[in-house]
Amino acid sequence: MDPLLSFKEMCARFDVTPRTLRYYEYIELLQPHREGRTRFYGPREVARMQVILRGKRFGFTLEEIRQWLILSQSEGDDVAHNDRIVAIAERKLEELTRQRSALDSAIHDLRELRDAAKAGKIG
Numbered sequence: 001m002d003p004l005l006s007f008k009e010m011c012a013r014f015d016v017t018p019r020t021l022r023y024y025e026y027i028e029l030l031q032p033h034r035e036g037r038t039r040f041y042g043p044r045e046v047a048r049m050q051v052i053l054r055g056k057r058f059g060f061t062l063e064e065i066r067q068w069l070i071l072s073q074s075e076g077d078d079v080a081h082n083d084r085i086v087a088i089a090e091r092k093l094e095e096l097t098r099q100r101s102a103l104d105s106a107i108h109d110l111r112e113l114r115d116a117a118k119a120g121k122i123g
Contacts, residue, residue, distance in 0.1 A: 004033065004040035014049050024052060029066060058092060059099075 024030045032039040055065035069119055071084055116122050
């Protein structure tokens with residue numbers, strides 16, 4: 001059996017603040033086992049936290065992450081689940097690609113401005 005993590009251990013393991021962890025519980029992304037006021041996190045909550053942090057790194061909103069978690073834990077046709085996950089990932093990839101293009105353009109423009117300023121061509 002996998003050991004349970006305390007609230008403090010969960011924060012340390014994932015390098016999140018207590019406030020962040022409590023918020024994820026408040027919005028029901030995580031549902032630790034409780035004994036009185038003490039919370040314990042098992043393998044399910046650890047896996048969910050990994051999905052949450054990965055989703056945030058990819059730029060997903062917490063609501064999009066919630067949908068991802070629901071899909072990953074719902075029962076039914078694996079092909080249909082995979083198709084939905086692929087569709088979500090494709091949309092995010094398109095969005096990130098657009099953002100990268102905009103950033104590349106901004107970086108290019110800023111370099112040109114910097115170079116013009118260095119050359120004394122801006123008055």
